[in-house]
Amino acid sequence: MADKTETSVNFSSVPVMLLLTLVSLPLVLMYAYLFIDTITNSEAGSLIPNELTLEHWRFLWETRPGKASIWLVTLNTFIFAGGITAVILIVSSMAGYVLSRLNVPARGLLLAGVMVLHAFPSVTLIISIFIVLQYVGLYNSLIGVILVKAAIDMPLGIWLMKGFYDTVPWEIEMAGLVDGASRFTVWRRLVLPQIKPAIMALGLFSFLTGWSEFILPQVLAPGSQVQVLSVYLASLIADDNNFDFATFKAVGVFYVVPVLILYVFFQKHLMNIYGGGTKG
Amino acid sequence: MRILLDKFSKSFGNTKVIEAMDLEVGSGEMLALLGPSGCGKSTTLFAICGIHRPTSGRILFGERDVTSLPSQERNVGVVFQSYALYPHMTVEENIGFPLTVRRLPAGDIKKRVADISALVHIDKLLGRRPAQLSGGQQQRVALARALIRRPDVLLLDEPLANLDAKLRLEMRSEIRRLQKETGITAILVTHDQVEAMSMCDRIAIMKEGEIVQIATPSEMYNDPRTAFVAGFLGNPPISFLKGKALGGAFVSGDGNFRLPLGSLRNVGDGRALTIGIRPEHFGPSGDLAIEGKVAFAETQGRENLYDVVLADGSVLRSIQPVRDDVKLGDCVRWNLSSEAAFVFAEDGRRL
Numbered sequence: 132m133a134d135k136t137e138t139s140v141n142f143s144s145v146p147v148m149l150l151l152t153l154v155s156l157p158l159v160l161m162y163a164y165l166f167i168d169t170i171t172n173s174e175a176g177s178l179i180p181n182e183l184t185l186e187h188w189r190f191l192w193e194t195r196p197g198k199a200s201i202w203l204v205t206l207n208t209f210i211f212a213g214g215i216t217a218v219i220l221i222v223s224s225m226a227g228y229v230l231s232r233l234n235v236p237a238r239g240l241l242l243a244g245v246m247v248l249h250a251f252p253s254v255t256l257i258i259s260i261f262i263v264l265q266y267v268g269l270y271n272s273l274i275g276v277i278l279v280k281a282a283i284d285m286p287l288g289i290w291l292m293k294g295f296y297d298t299v300p301w302e303i304e305m306a307g308l309v310d311g312a313s314r315f316t317v318w319r320r321l322v323l324p325q326i327k328p329a330i331m332a333l334g335l336f337s338f339l340t341g342w343s344e345f346i347l348p349q350v351l352a353p354g355s356q357v358q359v360l361s362v363y364l365a366s367l368i369a370d371d372n373n374f375d376f377a378t379f380k381a382v383g384v385f386y387v388v389p390v391l392i393l394y395v396f397f398q399k400h401l402m403n404i405y406g407g408g409t410k411g
Numbered sequence: 412m413r414i415l416l417d418k419f420s421k422s423f424g425n426t427k428v429i430e431a432m433d434l435e436v437g438s439g440e441m442l443a444l445l446g447p448s449g450c451g452k453s454t455t456l457f458a459i460c461g462i463h464r465p466t467s468g469r470i471l472f473g474e475r476d477v478t479s480l481p482s483q484e485r486n487v488g489v490v491f492q493s494y495a496l497y498p499h500m501t502v503e504e505n506i507g508f509p510l511t512v513r514r515l516p517a518g519d520i521k522k523r524v525a526d527i528s529a530l531v532h533i534d535k536l537l538g539r540r541p542a543q544l545s546g547g548q549q550q551r552v553a554l555a556r557a558l559i560r561r562p563d564v565l566l567l568d569e570p571l572a573n574l575d576a577k578l579r580l581e582m583r584s585e586i587r588r589l590q591k592e593t594g595i596t597a598i599l600v601t602h603d604q605v606e607a608m609s610m611c612d613r614i615a616i617m618k619e620g621e622i623v624q625i626a627t628p629s630e631m632y633n634d635p636r637t638a639f640v641a642g643f644l645g646n647p648p649i650s651f652l653k654g655k656a657l658g659g660a661f662v663s664g665d666g667n668f669r670l671p672l673g674s675l676r677n678v679g680d681g682r683a684l685t686i687g688i689r690p691e692h693f694g695p696s697g698d699l700a701i702e703g704k705v706a707f708a709e710t711q712g713r714e715n716l717y718d719v720v721l722a723d724g725s726v727l728r729s730i731q732p733v734r735d736d737v738k739l740g741d742c743v744r745w746n747l748s749s750e751a752a753f754v755f756a757e758d759g760r761r762l
């Protein structure tokens with residue numbers, strides 16, 4: 132950040148800002164109208180709203196017949212995204228360490244295999260996963276879809292963690308062992324703190340992908356008790372009988388707000404995922 | 412506590428680094444492992460502290476066989492070359508870590524950290540993190556962390572390599588003082604011969620995974636067993652002349668000078684020899700005159716250093732009290748002290 136303000140001393144940023152504003156204006160307008168439309172009514176064909184209203188946000192306090200309560204759905208989404216984050220963090224922080232540091236037979240093959248898994252689009256697996264989940268009785272449950280989504284996102288996490296562990300100096304671990312700590316303590320107390328920025332970044336990343344995941348919950352957990360926001364949103368459009376465009380938009384806004392908040396607060400940490408160092 | 416390496420060998424895959432090394436370090440002794448880069452000093456150290464498992468052989472602490480004991484159960488303090496401080500912990504947490512993992516009460520830890528940090532003069536820095544310390548301070552933190560749990564054995568892997576000359580001098584005496592005060596058996600790895608000679612009771616010189624000689628610093632200097640040892644100790648280094656034996660004397664390659672030596676009485680004529688002459692044994696005083704041309708002159712303040720090229724092209728170094736009558740390119744006639752010359756056979760062994 133610091134060097135950006137420094138460049139402005141001998142380089143005026145005004146023209147660039149103008150250009151960027153102009154180019155992004157349509158996008159900004161779209162977002163603005165997305166929000167404005169949810170709290171106003173306007174005459175058909177007119178862009179200028181003529182009355183303020185909260186009727187499109189009714190879904191917050193009224194549960195429509197045949198639909199799940201929005202709060203239950205929101206809770207489900209948090210459980211879904213949070214569960215994915217927890218599973219991915221726990222497994223890949225351990226697997227990454229093992230792959231980076233311990234004597235794993237056929238490590239190269241294993242790493243390549245993990246990468247190939249990552250290359251599979253999840254849609255291609257969905258039928259077989261569906262059958263497996265039905266078979267083990269996890270179909271239409273949050274746990275089932277959390278496990279599936281976490282497993283599909285895991286390869287990236289493992290690779291990322293391994294890369295970060297590779298940058299932690301060996302001597303720290305040797306010192307820990309000589310100081311009398313067990314291998315597990317060395318990992319948890321000495322090595323893990325060195326890659327905290329990576330953990331933060333991977334956690335946020337997993338949470339966000341979990342939050343926006345649609346196809347897996349749609350297919351594997353469609354029941355109204357385990358619905359997540361993306362599926363709920365889709366069900367609004369699918370509902371031909373009482374199609375309400377403004378409510379759809381309001382739910383959409385409601386859906387992105389947590390994401391926006393996360394971005395605003397943790398943007399710096401998210402950048403770390405591409406930084407690759409142990410800074411911060 | 413005594414350390415004994417018994418036929419210790421270590422290989423990494425197919426590369427044999429150390430083969431059948433025997434080494435004994437007496438209780439309370441400080442031993443220097445000295446040798447060129449890559450000769451296996453760190454490997455030896457890592458085997459003693461349990462990070463590397465020996466390929467074969469035994470390691471004993473006192474009478475206890477620790478060969479297959481993991482690091483955690485050996486009670487060895489190690490100062491790594493890079494210090495290996497834990498970056499996310501304060502100095503206090505760093506030093507206390509060995510006690511924390513032993514689950515000592517927090518009060519005890521605090522007290523012992525205070526004691527040990529006073530000993531190494533870092534008691535004012537306890538709240539800082541390693542990144543906020545100078546190299547010398549980091550080194551002392553590493554030392555304190557190695558000493559706090561009162562180890563039986565202290566291992567130092569080039570602990571002074573990263574310090575400036577003045578600090579190095581200070582830390583040298585400080586480490587020696589601490590080692591004597593605590594009575595710990597210590598091994599110091601270094602490739603700086605001055606460090607080894609000034610800090611340690613005995614020196615072990617290593618070459619390609621073998622210990623060539625173990626002796627006290629002065630024995631090692633005055634009575635080297637091989638040409639390698641003679642060449643390794645001493646600054647400025649010893650100079651070597653090649654020649655052969657002839658009638659109980661050393662004769663230089665071109666036959667220009669004869670050096671009668673008692674030790675050559677039983678050596679057959681024509682045998683190839685090398686003699687080593689330390690710079691302090693070549694100068695105005697001595698019993699055998701040699702002529703040559705000054706090819707290099709340098710003053711070190713109190714002393715002057717000269718390289719003299721002889722007629723056959725070999726070089727003798729000389730160190731003398733400061734004088735300004737000899738200049739580069741001058742022809743000089745200086746003397747050797749013949750009894751101080753070391754004679755080595757072709758394979759480097761001393762005769």
Ligand SMILES: Nc1ncnc2c1ncn2[C@@H]1O[C@H](COP(=O)(O)OP(=O)(O)OP(=O)(O)O)[C@@H](O)[C@H]1O
Pocket residue numbers: 423426428446447448449450451452453454455602
């Ligand atoms: N993990 C390893 N795998 C393979 N070879 C190794 C390994 N560790 C060390 N070696 C080899 O063993 C030899 C001795 O290494 P070591 O680190 O003990 O040298 P050193 O005497 O400490 O040198 P330096 O003074 O440069 O630190 C070197 O030739 C090195 O290449």
Ligand SMILES: [Mg+2]
Pocket residue numbers: 452453454568
């Ligand atoms: Mg080394």
